[in-house]
Amino acid sequence: MAERSAPTDGPVGPDPRRRSERARRAVLTAAAELLGEVGFAKMTVEAIAARAGVGKQTIYRWWPSKAGVLLDVFTELTGSGSEERLPDTGDLAADLKAVLRATVDEFNDPVIDRTARAFTAEIQHDSAFAEAVREQQLRPGLEAYKARLRSAQEAGEIDPGLDLDIAVELLTGPFHQRWLQRTAPLTHGYVDALVDTALRGMRPPG
Amino acid sequence: MAERSAPTDGPVGPDPRRRSERARRAVLTAAAELLGEVGFAKMTVEAIAARAGVGKQTIYRWWPSKAGVLLDVFTELTGSGSEERLPDTGDLAADLKAVLRATVDEFNDPVIDRTARAFTAEIQHDSAFAEAVREQQLRPGLEAYKARLRSAQEAGEIDPGLDLDIAVELLTGPFHQRWLQRTAPLTHGYVDALVDTALRGMRPPG
Amino acid sequence: MAERSAPTDGPVGPDPRRRSERARRAVLTAAAELLGEVGFAKMTVEAIAARAGVGKQTIYRWWPSKAGVLLDVFTELTGSGSEERLPDTGDLAADLKAVLRATVDEFNDPVIDRTARAFTAEIQHDSAFAEAVREQQLRPGLEAYKARLRSAQEAGEIDPGLDLDIAVELLTGPFHQRWLQRTAPLTHGYVDALVDTALRGMRPPG
Amino acid sequence: MAERSAPTDGPVGPDPRRRSERARRAVLTAAAELLGEVGFAKMTVEAIAARAGVGKQTIYRWWPSKAGVLLDVFTELTGSGSEERLPDTGDLAADLKAVLRATVDEFNDPVIDRTARAFTAEIQHDSAFAEAVREQQLRPGLEAYKARLRSAQEAGEIDPGLDLDIAVELLTGPFHQRWLQRTAPLTHGYVDALVDTALRGMRPPG
DNA sequence: TTCTAAGCGAGACGGTACGTCACGTCTTAAG
DNA sequence: CTTAAGACGTGACGTACCGTCTCGCTTAGAA
Numbered sequence: 001m002a003e004r005s006a007p008t009d010g011p012v013g014p015d016p017r018r019r020s021e022r023a024r025r026a027v028l029t030a031a032a033e034l035l036g037e038v039g040f041a042k043m044t045v046e047a048i049a050a051r052a053g054v055g056k057q058t059i060y061r062w063w064p065s066k067a068g069v070l071l072d073v074f075t076e077l078t079g080s081g082s083e084e085r086l087p088d089t090g091d092l093a094a095d096l097k098a099v100l101r102a103t104v105d106e107f108n109d110p111v112i113d114r115t116a117r118a119f120t121a122e123i124q125h126d127s128a129f130a131e132a133v134r135e136q137q138l139r140p141g142l143e144a145y146k147a148r149l150r151s152a153q154e155a156g157e158i159d160p161g162l163d164l165d166i167a168v169e170l171l172t173g174p175f176h177q178r179w180l181q182r183t184a185p186l187t188h189g190y191v192d193a194l195v196d197t198a199l200r201g202m203r204p205p206g
Numbered sequence: 207m208a209e210r211s212a213p214t215d216g217p218v219g220p221d222p223r224r225r226s227e228r229a230r231r232a233v234l235t236a237a238a239e240l241l242g243e244v245g246f247a248k249m250t251v252e253a254i255a256a257r258a259g260v261g262k263q264t265i266y267r268w269w270p271s272k273a274g275v276l277l278d279v280f281t282e283l284t285g286s287g288s289e290e291r292l293p294d295t296g297d298l299a300a301d302l303k304a305v306l307r308a309t310v311d312e313f314n315d316p317v318i319d320r321t322a323r324a325f326t327a328e329i330q331h332d333s334a335f336a337e338a339v340r341e342q343q344l345r346p347g348l349e350a351y352k353a354r355l356r357s358a359q360e361a362g363e364i365d366p367g368l369d370l371d372i373a374v375e376l377l378t379g380p381f382h383q384r385w386l387q388r389t390a391p392l393t394h395g396y397v398d399a400l401v402d403t404a405l406r407g408m409r410p411p412g
Numbered sequence: 413m414a415e416r417s418a419p420t421d422g423p424v425g426p427d428p429r430r431r432s433e434r435a436r437r438a439v440l441t442a443a444a445e446l447l448g449e450v451g452f453a454k455m456t457v458e459a460i461a462a463r464a465g466v467g468k469q470t471i472y473r474w475w476p477s478k479a480g481v482l483l484d485v486f487t488e489l490t491g492s493g494s495e496e497r498l499p500d501t502g503d504l505a506a507d508l509k510a511v512l513r514a515t516v517d518e519f520n521d522p523v524i525d526r527t528a529r530a531f532t533a534e535i536q537h538d539s540a541f542a543e544a545v546r547e548q549q550l551r552p553g554l555e556a557y558k559a560r561l562r563s564a565q566e567a568g569e570i571d572p573g574l575d576l577d578i579a580v581e582l583l584t585g586p587f588h589q590r591w592l593q594r595t596a597p598l599t600h601g602y603v604d605a606l607v608d609t610a611l612r613g614m615r616p617p618g
Numbered sequence: 619m620a621e622r623s624a625p626t627d628g629p630v631g632p633d634p635r636r637r638s639e640r641a642r643r644a645v646l647t648a649a650a651e652l653l654g655e656v657g658f659a660k661m662t663v664e665a666i667a668a669r670a671g672v673g674k675q676t677i678y679r680w681w682p683s684k685a686g687v688l689l690d691v692f693t694e695l696t697g698s699g700s701e702e703r704l705p706d707t708g709d710l711a712a713d714l715k716a717v718l719r720a721t722v723d724e725f726n727d728p729v730i731d732r733t734a735r736a737f738t739a740e741i742q743h744d745s746a747f748a749e750a751v752r753e754q755q756l757r758p759g760l761e762a763y764k765a766r767l768r769s770a771q772e773a774g775e776i777d778p779g780l781d782l783d784i785a786v787e788l789l790t791g792p793f794h795q796r797w798l799q800r801t802a803p804l805t806h807g808y809v810d811a812l813v814d815t816a817l818r819g820m821r822p823p824g
Numbered sequence: 825t826t827c828t829a830a831g832c833g834a835g836a837c838g839g840t841a842c843g844t845c846a847c848g849t850c851t852t853a854a855g
Numbered sequence: 856c857t858t859a860a861g862a863c864g865t866g867a868c869g870t871a872c873c874g875t876c877t878c879g880c881t882t883a884g885a886a
Contacts, residue, residue: 134387
């Protein structure tokens with residue numbers, strides 16, 4: 001999934017310098033298209049190869065699985081998520097609501113919904129893929145929340161003794177669970193209420 | 207002209223009165239064994255049938271997929287989950303911690319962990335299965351939490367204006383997310399802290 | 413395929429006196445219809461039973477196979493072929509041509525063609541069925557030819573020393589082979605030429 | 619855009635240049651062995667594949683059915699039957715008797731008998747297979763007879779006006795019918811008598 | 825005239841084989 | 856050595872029928 005950096009370290013597999021950029025792009029494009037058309041589960045490596053006009057071996061040479069290809073699709077799209085940052089207007093509740101409302105809108109988009117579910121499914125039995133998704137997709141998002149909460153902590157908006165990991169989970173966990181289990185629809189009203197309730201648990205004591 | 211007893215059903219499939227209890231039990235037992243031995247992903251319908259000494263068609267006649275079989279295994283084990291109830295000692299925090307600590311222990315059992323992950327994965331691309339799991343496995347659990355919180359609400363322990371669905375999610379969502387994303391280990395200390403923080407958000411105002 | 417005659421001889425199977433005539437007729441009718449619609453090869457015992465509104469077991473109770481059923485269909489239709497006799501006008505060539513022309517017409521009927529081919533196929537790997545077909549369907553036909561040739565022999569039309577079995581085969585074998593192998597179409601002209609040539613081989617010497 | 623070398627063919631199926639000779643031979647060998655051991659009817663594509671150490675798909679890729687495989691077995695054995703020729707000693711009767719006696723011996727060999735019967739059965743409901751068998755196995759044989767008879771015609775041994783197709787059938791049809799219907803055993807004596815009788819019908823007039 | 829054993833319709837059962845799909849590896853020919 | 860193409864061995868899929876085996880129901884014969 002990641003480019004190898006040095007050709008002489010241990011057993012290296014194919015030489016990345018010889019990799020065909022044309023083929024790489026064709027594969028990622030084909031995979032992205034297929035994801036939209038048939039979804040992750042019904043997508044096959046053979047179909048990606050055929051659509052990309054690429055030999056199957058070319059896929060297997062450079063990616064560990066179709067999940068790996070998809071991960072690269074997203075890493076490509078999101079610029080590896082490195083510069084994610086939440087708004088910080090000084091009003092924590094408002095900032096969180098804005099972000100979560102945007103997230104609601106995203107997850108109500110069928111393509112994003114399907115893709116995220118596919119990732120969730122795949123993560124369960126492919127731990128290398130899970131690790132990669134966690135680091136490249138999830139962690140940056142959670143870190144952004146954590147940074148915003150730390151800022152609020154420094155501003156005295158929330159309890160300085162609070163475990164920020166738990167605080168982040170208090171905001172994202174309920175949302176994530178409701179989405180994943182489809183127990184109820186995701187709406188702006190819902191995330192507003194969620195933020196209000198969660199923040200009550202974070203207020204400075206006294 | 208058919209003289210079945212249930213006149214209001216739509217397409218009913220095979221007549222359940224003729225179903226062989228012996229075969230049903232053999233399939234569920236075989237599936238449970240295989241789940242423990244090879245895990246859900248490597249389990250096949252053919253293997254279940256072979257181990258159960260049953261024709262494949264007998265499985266396809268009564269279950270929609272191997273996931274359906276596994277769902278029945280669990281429904282069987284948990285007594286269809288109808289009478290789940292949380293302890294109610296009058297101390298909400300203590301009760302919730304006790305329950306969540308037990309859940310931590312469960313999810314740290316590799317077999318349960320693997321199975322729950324397999325279910326989570328399967329749910330993502332099989333909506334009929336998702337519906338069944340939601341109703342038979344998830345809903346009863348969440349309802350039990352909700353009932354306990356309602357009791358606490360009536361006892362004046364928590365804010366009477368609180369949306370109980372959100373309250374339940376505040377307790378289970380973070381746990382569920384941490385487990386699913388493996389962002390950090392599940393420990394008794396974690397759930398204690400989680401309960402304490404979440405409950406701070408639920409206290410009666412004033 | 414044949415009715416059992418005595419209820420006390422050896423292992424007798426089901427009691428023929430209790431046999432349901434309604435079911436028997438329904439099966440034969442259904443089988444005949446299916447033969448015309450899908451042909452013998454694609455016909456299944458299940459389909460016969462379903463079409464006849466009969467349990468599969470009822471078929472297996474009274475017939476050894478679907479071929480057995482079909483044989484009964486034909487035995488029923490042809491009155492067991494007992495009274496077959498060729499015309500005898502005194503002109504052997506004319507009589508044979510008339511009969512063979514009629515046979516050409518029969519075998520050019522698609523239903524008869526398909527049925528006869530199905531029998532031919534089935535005979536190859538079911539020797540009990542082969543025996544039954546041979547005795548009930550083939551032998552009477554060949555005997556009729558033989559009788560007509562014997563009559564011609566007595567009338568001095570053909571060589572008294574001729575082996576009549578070979579003589580019959582000389583007339584029917586070529587026809588049968590051409591039909592079976594589809595090497596050329598079956599026409600009235602063909603059988604006329606065949607009869608003429610074959611009879612040249614049978615003339616009295618001198 | 620595909621750059622295959624045969625530009626005039628219709629839908630061609632897989633590229634025969636890529637075909638694995640090893641797999642092809644293994645399949646034919648396995649099929650031949652199984653034919654001898656269990657016969658055509660009890661032979662399955664799965665068994666051929668297993669014995670050959672080949673995937674089922676490899677069989678389905680190159681042959682339309684198990685009958686197609688068997689046809690190739692025979693085409694392989696008989697050198698595609700292209701150069702069949704009957705002996706021509708100048709004595710037509712003797713030559714025909716020699717050939718037919720040899721054929722009697724062949725058909726009295728159980729393996730050949732069973733195989734020929736299986737082909738006969740298969741031909742009845744698979745017209746593509748029938749066509750192939752007719753062209754590759756039957757036609758060359760019949761042509762050889764026809765050539766020998768033409769030679770005899772030119773030598774003045776038989777009637778120059780005779781329809782040679784009928785003449786061939788007069789010799790092979792009776793034999794074929796007797797074999798197929800098992801009305802009587804195939805012996806050297808029988809074919810001798812058959813040849814004698816048939817040739818009487820072919821003599822030059824006068 | 826009732827009783828009772830059978831045949832009956834229905835169709836589930838344990839099996840076998842089917843023909844298809846996709847996997848991940850291997851082979852070929854071209855560049 | 857990489858590439859496009861695609862054949863290969865493998866293994867599971869879900870379906871079709873096989874012939875056997877229960878189920879209740881009906882039905883005809885002997886009691």
